[in-house]
Amino acid sequence: MATASRALNGQPDVRPETRERVLRAAEEIAFRPTNGRAGSTDFTIAILTSDSVGRFSIPIMLGAEDALGAGRAAILLCDARGDAIREQHYLQVLVERRVDGVIVVGERTDARPPVAPALPIPVVYAYAPSTDPADASFVPDQTRGAAAAVEHLLSLGRRRIAHIAGPLDFGATVDRVTGMRDALSAAGVAAVGEPLYGGDWSQRWGRHAAAALLSRTPDIDAVFCGNDQIAVGVMDTLRESGRRVPEDVSVVGFDNWDLVAADARPPLTTIDMDLEELGRAAARHLIERIGGQTSGGVQLRPCRLVIRESTAPVLRQVVPE
Numbered sequence: 001m002a003t004a005s006r007a008l009n010g011q012p013d014v015r016p017e018t019r020e021r022v023l024r025a026a027e028e029i030a031f032r033p034t035n036g037r038a039g040s041t042d043f044t045i046a047i048l049t050s051d052s053v054g055r056f057s058i059p060i061m062l063g064a065e066d067a068l069g070a071g072r073a074a075i076l077l078c079d080a081r082g083d084a085i086r087e088q089h090y091l092q093v094l095v096e097r098r099v100d101g102v103i104v105v106g107e108r109t110d111a112r113p114p115v116a117p118a119l120p121i122p123v124v125y126a127y128a129p130s131t132d133p134a135d136a137s138f139v140p141d142q143t144r145g146a147a148a149a150v151e152h153l154l155s156l157g158r159r160r161i162a163h164i165a166g167p168l169d170f171g172a173t174v175d176r177v178t179g180m181r182d183a184l185s186a187a188g189v190a191a192v193g194e195p196l197y198g199g200d201w202s203q204r205w206g207r208h209a210a211a212a213l214l215s216r217t218p219d220i221d222a223v224f225c226g227n228d229q230i231a232v233g234v235m236d237t238l239r240e241s242g243r244r245v246p247e248d249v250s251v252v253g254f255d256n257w258d259l260v261a262a263d264a265r266p267p268l269t270t271i272d273m274d275l276e277e278l279g280r281a282a283a284r285h286l287i288e289r290i291g292g293q294t295s296g297g298v299q300l301r302p303c304r305l306v307i308r309e310s311t312a313p314v315l316r317q318v319v320p321e
Contacts, residue, residue, distance in 0.1 A: 010291060043068055045286065046076040046094045048087065048115070049105040055257065056275060057105045060126050063279025064103060068287070082107065091116055101286045103279075104128075109139055110171040122289035126282040127275070134296040136289065138282040140273035142172055142254075145303030146179025149224050149252045149271050152305055154187050157314035158222035158250055162192040164209040164234060166201045166226035173197065173226060176254060180224055192217050201226065206233020214241055221249055221314065228253035228260040231268055235310065239265075246312035256306050266309035273303050 007014045007022035014022075045068065049057035057077070065075050076099065080087035094102060104115055106128020114132045115123060129137035153161055163180050166173040177195050184191050193216060198205035206225065210233065213220065223238075225231035231253030235245050243249050245266060253261060256272035278301045288295075 012292075042073065043100045043287070043290070044074045044076065044097075045283070046078055046090075046099045046102045047105055048078045048080060048090055048094075048102055049107070050080050050082040050087075051105060051107040052079055052081050056107065056127050059275035060103070060105050060279035060282070063276035063281075064283035064286075066276070067280040067283035087115060091119065095119070095121060101290050103282050103286060104130075108170060108172065109142065109175070122286055124282045124286045124289065126278060129298045132296075133298075136282075136285050136296050137298045138278050138285070138301055139298060140275070140278060140303050141300035142175040142273070142303065143179040143182070144300075145254065145271040145273065146176040146224070147183040148179075148303065148305050149254065149269075150180050150183035151187075152269070152307070152311065153222045153224065153250055153252060154183070154189065156222075156250060156311060159189055160192050160217070160220045161189070161222040161224060162213055162217065162220050163195040163224050164206060164213065164226060164230055165195045165197045166230065167199060168197045176226055192220055198226070198230065201229055203229050203233035203236070206230035207237045208233075210234040210237035211241075214238075214243075222311075223249060223251050225251065225253050228255045228257045228264075228268055228270055231270070231310070232260060232264050235264065235266075235268075246310050247315055250311040252311060261306070261308070264310065269308045269311040270306050271303050272306050274301065277301065 003014065003018065004022050007019040008026060045064065047057060047061050051057040061075060061077060065073060078090040080090060099121060101122040104123060104125045106112055109128055111129045111131045114130050114135055125135055125137040127139060129139050150161060163177065165177055196209045196213060198209060206229065223234050225234055231251050235251055238245055238249050245251055253268045253270035256270045261268040261270045281301060
């Protein structure tokens with residue numbers, strides 16, 4: 001029984017001919033282990049999230065499912081709703097049901113404590129990193145993503161670039177402000193004023209902040225926004241003030257939330273955190289952990305610029321002869 005178990009679970013201490021005989025016998029009787037995999041090809045993976053809306057967890061889940069292979073994995077989605085007690089309850093149930101591994105998805109990118117240091121199944125963190133450096137964490141490189149947004153504006157000839165940020169107590173806000181400053185510094189361009197920090201990530205804050213920005217520095221020619229909702233609010237205020245987007249002021253958001261960005265007026269240039277690819281990477285690493293590999297640490301995953309109609313080159317002034 002022990003030999004059969006090791007062969008079915010892909011353990012290395014089984015001779016190839018023995019493993020082949022066990023797998024052949026299992027196939028003949030249509031046997032599948034209760035832990036959900038045969039010959040390390042079928043998995044039961046749980047995604048434990050606090051993102052009740054699904055804005056971040058669903059793309060990560062789709063990417064994980066792609067990496068595990070269509071029809072080869074069962075994905076269980078558990079919503080802890082930000083409740084530590086509910087989270088521990090789910091973990092106990094998942095261990096009892098002998099899932100192969102867990103991907104923990106945060107609702108924000110701030111580091112979080114490990115779910116359970118002594119958990120007997122492999123765990124990988126996605127979107128929000130674990131505070132334990134021994135854990136494997138996959139997070140979007142928001143600093144570099146913000147820099148790419150500002151570099152895009154600079155490439156269009158924009159030089160009066162302002163930033164309207166999200167709440168200061170979010171790590172994402174700090175990362176995006178840092179990326180903006182890095183890009184401007186590298187180009188030798190000064191930011192227009194200090195970033196305006198908001199109480200939330202809403203269109204309402206974008207409208208109010210844009211009004212304050214225009215009253216202080218009416219000669220801006222670009223705004224990099226903390227997220228897509230803020231950017232839509234900024235464009236509302238710019239339009240109401242008589243500024244044209246993108247001719248007079250170009251606007252860039254962050255997140256590439258299609259529901260907001262693609263339907264904006266005009267459609268919004270933004271930064272995509274590529275969460276499906278992040279989910280694929282996390283799932284691939286989880287498979288490696290299930291197979292016995294134990295590398296940890298934080299892996300920053302690249303974001304990508306999505307160009308739409310809210311940005312355009314600076315219009316050249318035609319001087320009459």
